[in-house]
């Protein structure tokens with residue numbers, strides 16, 4: 518049997534350097550890489566022995582990228598937490614998220630990750646950057662998530678959110694968890710598994726803790742940190758340290774060109790200039806911001822200042838097309854003007870997310886182009902209006918959602934075909950995941 522797979526007879530959206538588009542295109546995969554993309558008839562003639570996947574007129578595209586997720590939050594779905602009627606963001610954190618993560622044991626972390634990666638595959642997400650917390654079982658937790666990612670075949674970047682909130686012993690454990698994991702992935706040097714140093718947020722990180730992270734940092738790893746998500750974080754920094762969160766992280770060396778500053782909801786234009794100067798990436802999570810009532814960040818000014826803003830979901834969903842839609846309308850709603858937001862949301866979700874993931878993975882990623890990692894999805898979308906190379910994003914924004922993903926291929930492996938997982942027993946894993954979630958809920 519040939520090691521080549523030819524996926525053809527669909528509308529090919531490459532997002533390559535020239536943004537090639539084919540009404541009837543094909544992509545040939547060999548092993549873990551894209552061998553060639555182009556005209557269907559031409560490639561069919563050129564690779565007659567390849568295993569053929571008929572796209573049946575669907576969209577053939579690069580997979581979606583999620584640059585900020587909390588995989589463990591998968592287990593919050595449907596949970597009712599006694600006494601939880603939060604009045605502000607801090608009460609949401611302490612009453613829900615920290616309460617869950619204090620009770621998360623390693624086995625529960627593993628199954629929450631397996632369940633989340635299944636949802637990634639089902640939504641066409643081929644790369645996800647996680648920000649993990651499980652203060653009920655810190656050491657070994659990132660390896661557990663990595664095991665789940667490997668079992669399901671999803672490309673991922675992991676980090677553990679260091680925090681002082683549960684005492685110094687757990688703080689130390691969380692720092693060491695990051696460092697050992699980063700050392701592991703550095704040695705493995707696989708483009709399927711990467712790491713960043715996770716930091717919770719300024720208001721639960723002392724100067725001593727930040728210094729410890731900088732001192733112990735290995736391989737010049739970047740940081741993945743929440744920045745001024747709620748106003749409380751910003752207020753706390755100004756009161757405690759006499760400066761903004763961004764200025765504090767700037768001064769402490771946390772803002773680097775390979776660091777990820779998540780949210781940035783309550784930052785000033787001066788702060789934006791500091792982020793731009795350091796070439797730090799910002800990740801926007803519009804649905805989560807709205808759900809937590811923490812305000813709508815000014816992503817348009819940040820992007821106008823040259824900041825690279827990407828898109829995540831922050832545990833709210835695994836559907837990047839949902840996040841794309843809300844990113845567009847949230848900026849319009851915030852400005853009270855409908856003139857901006859569409860281009861910016863698309864740039865976050867497609868161009869910038871691909872560039873951010875490329876930097877993390879260590880090679881060009883997020884396009885269908887010869888030599889790139891073979892992460893390809895088929896989307897069961899049949900346009901009612903003309904679809905051309907110039908209006909792809911308009912069709913995706915207003916016509917496509919994650920559940921329309923028919924086929925997901927990551928690293929050259931077909932993981933889902935016609936919405937059925939082909940390499941993993943989904944029902945068995947989800948049954949175990951429901952058991953693990955129920956065990957967690959009993960503790961809450």
Ligand SMILES: [Zn+2]
Pocket residue numbers: 585586587648743779831
């Ligand atoms: Zn987050």
